[in-house]
Amino acid sequence: MLPLGTVFHGASWQRCRVHQMRNVLSIVPRASQEMLACVLRTIFAQPDAKHVQAQFDEVTRMLERSHPKVAQMLRDAREDLLAFRCPHPNTGARSGPRTPSKSK
Template sequence: MKLVISDAHTGLIAAIDTVFQGSSWERCRVHFMRNALSTVPKATGPMVASIIRTIFAQPDTEHVFTQFHEVVRMLTRSHPKVAEMLEDAQNDILAFCEFPVAHWRQIWSTNPLERVNKEIKRRTDVVGTFPNPAALLRLAGHVLIEQHDEWDGADRRYFSEHSMKLLNTTEEEVAIPELAAA
C-alpha cells in the first residue's frame, strides 16, 4: 500500500496511520473543496472553487506548487480563511505529487471509490430486503468483481500495467522538496 485517500476525519487518519504504516495519506480534494467552500458566501463559492482548481490543472509538480502558492496569495486578500485552510492542508491535498503524473487524475480524489459505493447502494435499494447477511455480501461482492473486471480488462484501464511500473521509480526521480521537508 503506497497511498490512502480519504477525507480528513481524525479517527480515520489515525486508523490509516496505524494500519497502513509507511504509506502516504492524501486528503481527497473534493472533500477539501466542500470544507473550504462552506466558509465562503454561496455567491462567491464558484469563483473560489475555480481558483483552487487551477492548482490541480498543472502539468507537473513544480507548477502545482507554484500555482498553489499563487492561489494562497490571491485568496489571502479576498478569503483569508480559505487561504489559511489551504496552507494548513498543503501536504495533505498535494500528496498526489509524490506519484507519477500519469496517476494524478486517478488519485487526487476518492470519486472512483464513491462511484462503486453508490452502485452498491443503488443495487441494494433495488433488492430492498435481503433474506440474510450472506445475500447482501454476495450482491456487494458481485459489484466489486464487476468493477475489478472493468478496471482490469477494459480498453481504458484505471491503472495500466505500464503506469504501475512507474511506481518503482527512485525517489530522486520524483523529488519534491516541499513534501520531503514535511
Template sequence: MQTLGITGLSKSQVSEMAKDLDTQVEAFRTRPLDEGPYRFVAADALVLKVREHGRVVKIACMVATGINNQGYREILGAAVGSAETKEGWLTFFRDLAARGLSGVELITSDAHAGLVEAAGAVFGGASWQRCRTHYAANLMSVCPKSEWLGVKTLVHSVYTQPNAEDVHEQYQKVLDTVEHRLPAVFAHLEAAREEVLAFTKFPKELWRKVWSNNPN
C-alpha cells in the same frame, strides 16, 4: 426470482443460497493479498442501511482499494461497524497488513481523524493524500457562498498543471489571490497544502488514480 423463471422457492432453498454466498464473501474478504506490492491505497467509509433484528439501521462499511502490480484497481477488503471510528479503522488496517498488504507509499482518504491516525499507526512509511473532492467540500464550508464559484475555479486550476513544479506554483498563486480578500479560505488552504499536494511526489500518469478516493 420470478423474472428468472423460478416460481417457487422454499425457505430452506433461500437459506442454502445465502450460505453459499456467505462462503464466497468470506473467501474474498480473507484472501491473501499477494498481487502486491500495493503502493497506492484509497480508503473510505460508506454509510449503508441494513436490516437488523427487524429494523433498518445505518452502518459504516470501511473499504480499501489498492492499485496492484498490473496497474489495476483492486478491492483489498471491506469491514462493517456500527460507526466510523479510529478503533474500527485500526482493526481493519491491521487485518489488511496481516493478509499481506505491504509496500504502501500513499494512502488517499478524507480527513477523518481516526482513519488518518490508524493508517499512520499501521502503515507508518506511507504518505497521506487528502482526497481532492472531500477537501473541496471542507473548503466550501469556510467560504462565503457568493465567492465559492471563483474559489472553486482557482483550486481546480491547481490540478490542471503539467508538472509538479507548476502545481506548487499555482497553489501559491491561489493563496496569494485569496490571502487578504478571504482570510478564512487562505488559512484553510495554507494548513492543508502538504496533504492536498502529496500526489505531486509521484509520476504524473498516476495522479488521477491517487489524488481522490472517489472510485470507492
C-alpha cells in the same frame, strides 16, 4: 494505537479534494463559491509537481486578501492536498486516485 507511518511505512496520505473543496466552500458566501472553486481547480490542473506547488502558492497568496480563512485552510492542508503529485518513494508511481477510462 500505532501511528499510521509505523504501520504503513513510506505510505503517503492524500486528502480528498472533493471533501476539502466542500469544507472550503462552506465558509464563503454563496456568491463567491463558483469563482473560488474555479480558482482552486487551477492548482490540480497543472502539468507537474513544480507547477502545482507554484500555483498553490499563487492561489493562497491571492486569497489571503479576499478570503484569509480559506487561504489558511489551504496552507494547513497543503501536504495532504498535494500528495497526488508526489512520487511514491519505492516505486516512483504517483499516489492518488486514477480516473477510469470510459469505453464507448
